[in-house]
Amino acid sequence: MTKQAATTGFTIQLGARARDVLTRLVRAGYPHETCGVLTGVHADGRTEIRGVVEARNLNTERAHDRFELAPDDFVAADATARKAGLDVVGIWHSHPDHPAKPSKTDLERAWEGWSYIIVSVGKDGVKDIRSWRLWNGDFVEEQIDGE
Numbered sequence: 001m002t003k004q005a006a007t008t009g010f011t012i013q014l015g016a017r018a019r020d021v022l023t024r025l026v027r028a029g030y031p032h033e034t035c036g037v038l039t040g041v042h043a044d045g046r047t048e049i050r051g052v053v054e055a056r057n058l059n060t061e062r063a064h065d066r067f068e069l070a071p072d073d074f075v076a077a078d079a080t081a082r083k084a085g086l087d088v089v090g091i092w093h094s095h096p097d098h099p100a101k102p103s104k105t106d107l108e109r110a111w112e113g114w115s116y117i118i119v120s121v122g123k124d125g126v127k128d129i130r131s132w133r134l135w136n137g138d139f140v141e142e143q144i145d146g147e
């Protein structure tokens with residue numbers, strides 16, 4: 001079950017440029033599930049995305065509905081972020097032909113304190129972008145602000 005963002009007040013800032021990068025990566029990867037790292041800054045329950053980095057999906061057997069982010073890609077993204085004074089603030093992945101809601105597998109792997117952006121994508125392009133946070137063992141949706 002998911003609760004509304006209003007109950008927790010989490011907000012994520014996803015500017016037009018970051019949104020464009022995310023859209024491009026997700027569309028290019030379709031019909032496979034694509035994934036990557038979100039870099040940016042945290043402040044007062046608010047997260048600002050500055051970078052959207054693609055990572056390899058190591059799960060090639062079920063690439064349409066599972067992702068396993070390549071650890072070395074994560075390490076590289078983390079190092080690049082730190083050099084720029086940023087942190088890893090979350091993970092993004094796509095749900096080809098499925099709603100932008102977290103799966104049970106997504107929940108099992110989630111860490112508290114990170115944002116999980118899920119992009120629903122179909123053959124005609126991106127349908128929905130939603131962001132989730134682990135909170136007391138469950139996902140709550142966080143509000144996405146534009147520029």
Ligand SMILES: [Zn+2]
Pocket residue numbers: 093094095101102103106118
């Ligand atoms: Zn998922």
